Amino acid sequence: MTSAPQPHPGAEPENRQRDPHELRAETVSLGYDGRTIVDELSLALPDGAITVIVGPNACGKSTLLRGFARLLRPTSGSFSLDGRDIAGLSPREVARVVSVLPQQPVAPDGVLVSDLVARGRHPHQGWFRSRSSDDDRIVAESLAATGTLDLADRRVEELSGGQRQRVWIAMVLAQRSDIVLLDEPTTFLDATHQLELLDLLTDLNRERGATVVMVLHDLNLAARYADHLVVMAEGAIVAQGTPSEVITAEIVHAAFDLECVVTTDPVAGSPLVIPIGRHHRAA
Numbered sequence: 001m002t003s004a005p006q007p008h009p010g011a012e013p014e015n016r017q018r019d020p021h022e023l024r025a026e027t028v029s030l031g032y033d034g035r036t037i038v039d040e041l042s043l044a045l046p047d048g049a050i051t052v053i054v055g056p057n058a059c060g061k062s063t064l065l066r067g068f069a070r071l072l073r074p075t076s077g078s079f080s081l082d083g084r085d086i087a088g089l090s091p092r093e094v095a096r097v098v099s100v101l102p103q104q105p106v107a108p109d110g111v112l113v114s115d116l117v118a119r120g121r122h123p124h125q126g127w128f129r130s131r132s133s134d135d136d137r138i139v140a141e142s143l144a145a146t147g148t149l150d151l152a153d154r155r156v157e158e159l160s161g162g163q164r165q166r167v168w169i170a171m172v173l174a175q176r177s178d179i180v181l182l183d184e185p186t187t188f189l190d191a192t193h194q195l196e197l198l199d200l201l202t203d204l205n206r207e208r209g210a211t212v213v214m215v216l217h218d219l220n221l222a223a224r225y226a227d228h229l230v231v232m233a234e235g236a237i238v239a240q241g242t243p244s245e246v247i248t249a250e251i252v253h254a255a256f257d258l259e260c261v262v263t264t265d266p267v268a269g270s271p272l273v274i275p276i277g278r279h280h281r282a283a
Contacts (some may be wrong), residue, residue: 018114018178018209020047021082021097023068028077030063037063038235042106042215045179045228049210055232056256061215062103062183064232068213069100069181071197095123097175103184104213105168107156111168114152117142120174145200156173161188168195173204179203186216198225223270224248247271249264 009084021185023045030038038060045051053061066072067079070086080087086094096110099120120142121135138167143149146166165188172180180201186194202225204210216222223243230240233255239246247270249262259277265272 002269011191012105015047018048021178021211022047022080023098023179023211023213024080024261025064025067026077026080028064028067028074028079030060030067030072030074032063036075038067038237040233041237042077042239043230043240045211045213047211048205048209049213049227050202050225051228051230053213053215053230053232053282054217054219054255055238059232060235061232063235065183065215066102066126068104069098070094071100071102074085086220092123094173095177098179098181099172099175101168101172101182101185103187107164109157111156112152113148113156113159114139114143116156116167117152117174119173120171120176123175123177129145138176139170141176142170143167145173146170147196162190162193166193166197167190169200173200177210180213182212182214184217185216186218194221201225219247219252219273220265220270223272224265237262243270 025043027040027042028038029036029040041064053064057063063072067074070079073087081089081094081097117139118135120129121131121138125131125135130169132195142147143152146169148163148166148170151159151163151167156167159167165185168172170183170243172182189197201214203211205212216249222278226243229243229246229261231238231246231251238255239251247262249260250257252260252273260276261274263272263274
């Protein structure tokens with residue numbers, strides 16, 4: 001009688017049940033070179049939802065996301081993952097739950113696309129990081145999902161900006177984490193690929209229950225894809241809630257100093273912001 005094959009240390013069950021997670025900021029202040037960008041901000045990210053953070057340039061969106069990702073240590077307050085201070089967790093512990101796509105990721109010179117995407121599997125592998133057939137399958141699935149399977153044998157530096165961004169997204173997908181943090185993931189993508197990417201992240205949320213947190217510039221895309229919307233200005237939260245609760249002419253003006261009309265998106269039924277330039281304002 002032969003024994004059942006033992007799973008590889010990094011193998012994941014096909015229908016793994018997702019554990020609930022709590023990622024929270026408690027009165028955090030963040031900054032650079034002695035300058036405070038985010039000031040005593042508290043935010044609990046809804047589990048299993050798509051949260052989008054919006055706000056004007058330099059308001060602290062990316063800084064806050066870097067804090068959640070443990071890439072920037074707060075000067076006061078704390079970030080916690082499942083009730084534990086994230087600063088006290090090992091990078092491997094965090095990476096098994098949280099994957100991160102920063103705004104301008106950098107790949108090592110000469111690395112192949114398939115090898116870069118395979119790095120997403122490292123948190124799930126043993127100390128010697130031997131790749132299993134499960135790892136190879138997940139890498140191939142992630143490349144296919146982002147339309148980059150045909151680029152697998154290319155060097156990353158040979159790719160266009162849009163191709164490179166989709167490869168980085170594939171690496172995040174390969175990590176198979178329960179929480180995904182993305183800073184401006186639509187950067188370098190044309191309109192078609194922006195929608196494909198946001199649809200893919202929605203699938204990740206709806207089908208696998210992943211918590212997705214994104215920083216976006218486009219208010220209308222944010223309103224269309226977010227379950228929970230956080231509006232920031234000057235290092236603080238101006239408003240948060242569902243897009244219909246948050247996207248009002250008054251809140252948009254308060255956060256962005258932008259006059260607008262808010263109507264209904266005829267495709268998604270979400271709020272649609274129509275900016276009003278000075279040449280189109282009523283006399």
